[in-house]
Amino acid sequence: PAAPSLNRGAVPLVHLFGRHGHRTPLSYAPLRRVLGPRLAFTETPEKADLLLSGFNLDLREGARTLAGLLEKRPAIKLAVISEEPLWDTTWSGGFTERQRSLSAGGQEIPYLMLNHQTSRIFEYRRLPYFLLTSDDFAARYRGLLEKQLGIAPDALLDRWRKAPIDQAFFAERRSGETYSKSFPALDIRGLSAYRSQVAECAGEAGILRVGKGWDEGQRRQELPDWHLDKIAQLKGRARIVSAYENTHHRSYVSEKIFDAFAVGGIPGYYAGPQHRVFGLVPETAMINTHGLTPPDAAARLAGFAADKAFAEAYLATQASLFRLFGDTDAIVSERRRVIKEVLAEIEALI
Incomplete structure (x- = not known):
């Protein structure tokens, strides 16, 4: 029975x-x-x-x-x-x-x-879902951001100018229509192929590409700690850090954009006007290539010249994120x- x-x-x-x-x-x-x-x-x-x-x-x-x-x-x-x-x-x-x-x-x-x-x-209300799945994210971000508090805008600009890595792309290399599906009525778009094409168009000098399809190493998910590996490779060494998601969805925000601020790099991102990322990171503190083709996006990243106003907005965002990741009540809530x-x-x- x-x-x-x-x-x-x-x-x-x-x-x-x-x-x-x-x-x-x-x-x-x-x-x-x-x-x-x-x-x-x-x-x-x-x-x-x-x-x-x-x-x-x-x-x-x-x-x-x-x-x-x-x-x-x-x-x-x-x-x-x-x-x-x-x-x-x-x-x-x-x-x-x-x-x-x-x-x-x-x-x-x-x-x-x-x-x-x-x-x-x-x-989410204040913190995107994926950051809640491990205690490591908030702890790492807070520790890394704390060490950058108090940096002067001019010092930050100088560090970016001297960065040994001009642009860093940490994502699996993907191509084809499967990874480019678009649903305009829902404001949803696949970005896996887009971000790979941006990386391809970036050139060679000063460009770091890491992930399956770019190198012969093991898949990053198979590393003992893929997130710590990325942080260790980029901390204080990159001018621009690709933070493109695999999918554009107004409420989908992964760890990538926060990684950029944690390691002191300028995030390259793709977000339409209704995207909720702007409640966490203002557009004045990122390079947003929404609406640009991959070649044009690559050109925007390569040619981006941060000024003092940008550096001030970036530092203010780092300070805001530092407070957010230290707010245990917000995380628990x-x-x-x-x-x-x-x-x-x-x-x-x-």
């Missing part, structure tokens, strides 16, 4: 399903600490009330397994919480509908699709907000 559905008042039992199960809000230790005992987790999918993945590709890959599980326990629910707009816009088969399904074993298996477009989970949204979605589903 089929197992009963979840008893009212019982703690839901969650299984992180598939190879992207570690890429959901519920897979990160800092967010799990905020979650507390309101959910329980199991390594055994047969015991779970909810199978949760970070990418619906996992559901397609595990379709036969899912069909077998649901035959035994039809009350099991499925959900995807995708933190990556790149995955959503390129390989998900659609990213604007919450209610999705896949075919397996002659049946349609429904699942809930939550992402930047279909939920409020990633609609933002994590609580994420968990509140996730729990509301799960409770409504099961």
Whole structure:
């Protein structure tokens, strides 16, 4: 006989399903600490009330397994919480509908699709989502920014002029239509190919390109600490640091632009007028190539001449970010907000 559905008042039992199960809000230790005992987790999918993945590709890959599980326990629910707009816009088969399904074993298996477009989970108040997934980000940024407080604008300009690295690009080299998909009505655009083309057009002298496709080293995600490696290579050494996201979405802000300020480089970015990054970093403290072709963007980066007003805006932004990353109440509050949204979605589903 089929197992009963979840008893009212019982703690839901969650299984992180598939190879992207570690890429959901519920897979990160800092967010799990905020979650507390309101959910329980199991390594055994047969015991779970909810199978949760970070990418619906996992559901397609595990379709036969899912069909077998649901035959035994039809009350099991499925959900995807995708933190990556790149995955959503390129390989998900659609990213604007919450209610999705896949075919397996002659049946349609429904699942809930939550992402930047279909939920409020990633609609941050003060700190973007990805910075909440590790305690390292705020701690590193605050330590690095503190050492740069009090620098005079003229000294900063002189450091940029003498920087051994004129432009640094840390991102996998990608090309083709898959990485350039555009959804104008939603103000969403794939930028992986764009930022690679900008890097290609940058020339050679003083240019650092790091990542799969640029060099023969291991994938950066396979390094013991890919973020620390980037910081160590660029700290105080780069004039411009590419901070282009893989996707232009108004609420998607990763670590990249903050890395630039942490290492003392000018961020190269791509953001339309409605982008929420401007609530954190004013346009007067970045090089925004929105609307420019890759060759024109590369020319803008190469020819950008920072003046004293720019240096003052940059230093003011560093000071603002220093305060933000030291605001533990804001960090905890933002994590609580994420968990509140996730729990509301799960409770409504099961």
